Amino acid sequence: MTGISNPLLPAKGIIRSIVPLAQDNFLFEVQLEQPDGLSNCQPGQFVELWIPGVGEAPISVCSGRVGSSIELCVRRAGRVTNALFQMSEGEWVGLRGPYGTGFPLSAYRGQNLVLIAGGLGVAPIRSLWQYILDHRDNFGELILIYGMRHSIDLLFRAEFKILLRRRDIDVYIAAEDVVGPELPTVSFQLGRVTDMIQLAPITANFQAAICGPPVMYKYVVQELKAKGISDTNIWLSLERHMKCGIGKCGHCFVGGQFTCKDGPVFSLADLLFLPEAIECA
Ligand SMILES: Cc1cc2nc3c(=O)[nH]c(=O)nc-3n(C[C@H](O)[C@H](O)[C@H](O)COP(=O)(O)OP(=O)(O)OC[C@H]3O[C@@H](n4cnc5c(N)ncnc54)[C@H](O)[C@@H]3O)c2cc1C
Ligand code: FES
Incomplete structure (x- = not known):
């Protein structure tokens, strides 16, 4: 090795x-x-x-x-x-x-950002918020939205308690069903990530980073577009079955692109040329 x-x-x-x-x-x-x-x-x-x-x-x-x-x-x-x-x-x-390509840090530089995570999609989004907070002066407003079905599924509870107290990041945590020991320490909102997008002060001059279960993408994109965000500023991380990870085996090939090599992060503008990617994303 x-x-x-x-x-x-x-x-x-x-x-x-x-x-x-x-x-x-x-x-x-x-x-x-x-x-x-x-x-x-x-x-x-x-x-x-x-x-x-x-x-x-x-x-x-x-x-x-x-x-x-x-x-x-x-x-x-x-x-x-x-x-x-x-x-x-x-x-x-x-x-x-x-x-893979990762989120477009150079496009994000100096911009207002909304990071949206659903379920386990919080894993790559965490690396992004940690990076941004470590280079906070390089970015504008920062909104983080994290949704899950049940509040007991909350990941990184201790970290979220700290994030919720910071003034340089606006955090919204949404669950469809709020019960359990998290309640006294983490303030949940009842609902879905799409409800949080409506609630948050997101405007057309934001860039978005999204990762979550496939079913979430269509509705999140609709809400972001309703806020006036353009397709070039909406970035989604796609999950596909992968084997080699380097564009050789073809397992992740969709709409003429290798998700492993050309993605997994694509702008919505890129995906418009790959309608099947967003449909089944
Ligand atoms: C770019 C990318 C990033 C990812 N990041 C993460 C991450 O950060 N964390 C994470 O946990 N996952 C992540 N995943 C998902 C992870 O790679 C998959 O869950 C992977 O398949 C796990 O491998 P495995 O061998 O444990 O599961 P597999 O054996 O491949 O099983 C995967 C799925 O198939 C089902 N399955 C397996 N065997 C059977 C069976 N006999 N009958 C019926 N169903 C079956 C399982 O229930 C499961 O849902 C990522 C995937 C991609 C593409
Ligand atoms: S995982 Fe093999 S080509 Fe993408």
Whole structure:
């Protein structure tokens, strides 16, 4: 196994910490033996996580500050993630990448931003808000909207408690069903992300970053367009079945584009040429 500076080969990383977040969602901090390649990764990019003898799965970069370690927020889904959930701190995994385009940080510079996350879509959006808060002077107004079905599904509860107290980010957390121990410490709004978009002071001069379940995209886009935001300023992260992550196997090919290589982040203007991408996104 070689360093991650060769993006085709996995690099070894030691699991440093495993933090349960909610239900079947854990945050894994992986310490890299040779961090060179990954230290350049951008919010919105992903890595291929390799468990020897089991297989690989694409997982979003979840931390905005990637140095010698990287954070991955993982939901138990199938073969690879089940195997990961059975591992302990001190064991090693392979990582290759980073892959994909990521969110357009240069287009976002100096702009007002609204970040919209649904469910596990909060993983790549977290890397984006951490990056922006670390370079706060480079950006304008910042609104963060995070929606989930049940309030007990809230991920990064401790971090949200801190974010809600900051004055340089306006945070809206929405759940369709609000019950449980989060209530006294995190202020939820009853509803969906689309209700929060209506509520928030978003205007036509915002750029948007979106990641969430496929069903969410159409309705979120409708609300953002109703606020006057143009297609070129709406950026969506698409999730597709991926294998190689580098544009070779064709698993993620849709509308003439490789989601792994040309995305996963696309502007809505790009997706208008790929109607099937947004329809089934
Ligand atoms: C760009 C990108 C970024 C991503 N980022 C993240 C992330 O940050 N965190 C995260 O948790 N996930 C993320 N994913 C999703 C993750 O890659 C998938 O969930 C991946 O399939 C998990 O691999 P697995 O081997 O554990 O699951 P798989 O074995 O591939 O199973 C995936 C799905 O198939 C179903 N399935 C599996 N076996 C069976 C069966 N026998 N019968 C019926 N259904 C079955 C499972 O229920 C599950 O829904 C991302 C995906 C992409 C493309
Ligand atoms: S995952 Fe293989 S081509 Fe995109």
